Amino acid sequence: MAERIALACEGLTKRFGGFKAVDNVSLTVREGTIHALIGPNGAGKTTCFNLLTKVLQPDAGRIAYFGRDVTRLQQEAVARLGMVRSFQISAxxxxxxxxxxxxxxxxxxxxxxxxxxxxxxxxxxxxxxxxxxxxxxxxxxxxxxxxxxxxxxxxxxxxxxxxxxxxPRMLLLDEPMAGLGQEDVARITALIRRVSAHRTVLMVEHNLSVVSELCHTITVLARGSILAEGDYQRVSTDERVITAYMGVEAVQEAA
Incomplete structure (x- = not known):
């Protein structure tokens, strides 16, 4: 069976005044996988996530959901198509x-x-x-x-x-581990794994141990652009990622 693409963007760009928060980002989320978007503060991951989840409209680029162009649709419209977001702060x-x-x-x-x-x-x-x-x-x-x-x-x-x-056909999670103690992190990690069995998941997450345990593909952003992409083993050993984001100690702790 051919691999299906749940969510894809090409050349995604967003400016705030003279500042380019997201700069020509292209990524692909495969159906049935858990895909993480990570990066240091100011990397543009929140803005990118807000563009993909239709909280913001891009200045340039295209977003497709299961092959359908949803670039100009509003958040409510894409939710009706099965792409549903939860937020960082419990609502x-x-x-x-x-x-x-x-x-x-x-x-x-x-x-x-x-x-x-x-x-x-x-x-x-x-x-x-x-x-x-x-x-x-x-x-x-x-x-x-x-x-x-x-x-x-x-x-x-x-x-x-x-x-x-x-x-939802696709679940979008904004820092699901934010504010949780260690016991709750383990519980919510297991929950995400369980509910993702028949769904695609895209998540922004700071907890690298969770990312390494859950995610099939990780996209690392830095200064609004994609720095690296791949499984955890690949991105955690990428010298550019170690230098720009993780740091040697963080990688060793999460490995």
Missing amino acids: VFLGLTALQNVRVALLQRTGLGPKFWRPARAMGHLDGEAARLLGEVGLEADAGTRAAQLPYGRKRALEIAMTLALD
């Missing part, structure tokens, strides 16, 4: 239970999102699917717990459940 409804949070996401997928005036009993048919999604991320025991009462790591798991409720 859940703190006053709702975990089950209710996932139900809100299911309402959005079914086109009933704006109809919050409907009585709760009219949405009960979604509870089974919401419970299944909570089970997929290990939160079945927290279904009735208000999100505000969940530890931070479980809030991140809940956010992933809400993202899965949108039935």
Whole structure:
């Protein structure tokens, strides 16, 4: 079976005034893989990720999703195509239970999102699917717990459940390990591996141990351009990467 390309960009460029944050970036994310976008502060990875996830519009270049040109589409439009993003800061409804949070996401997928005036009993048919999604991320025991009462790591798991409720073909994760303790990092790493079994994942992540454990392909950015690309073994031994980003100690710790 021929390899399929989930997401590709060519010549992606973004300027802010006279500053070129992303400079002629071209990359390819293969279907069914976990692909990481990494780089030091100021490398342009966040801007590049925002371009790929349609938070920002590029000044130049082209973006294709499963062969369809989505360069000028808005974020909501590409989400309907199955490309769904989660954010670095947990974005859940703190006053709702975990089950209710996932139900809100299911309402959005079914086109009933704006109809919050409907009585709760009219949405009960979604509870089974919401419970299944909570089970997929290990939160079945927290279904009735208000999100505000969940530890931070479980809030991140809940956010992933809400993202899965949108039935993504491709999952885009913005620093999923940000703010997590070591135990939660291990839990969310295992969760990402599990939910990626039938999906493509693109993630921005600073934790190199996580990147080395999870990712099939890593794109390293520096000063808005691609510095290196390949599997972890290849990029971690690239002298340009060691010099510009990782540093010898960081590479040794993550190896």
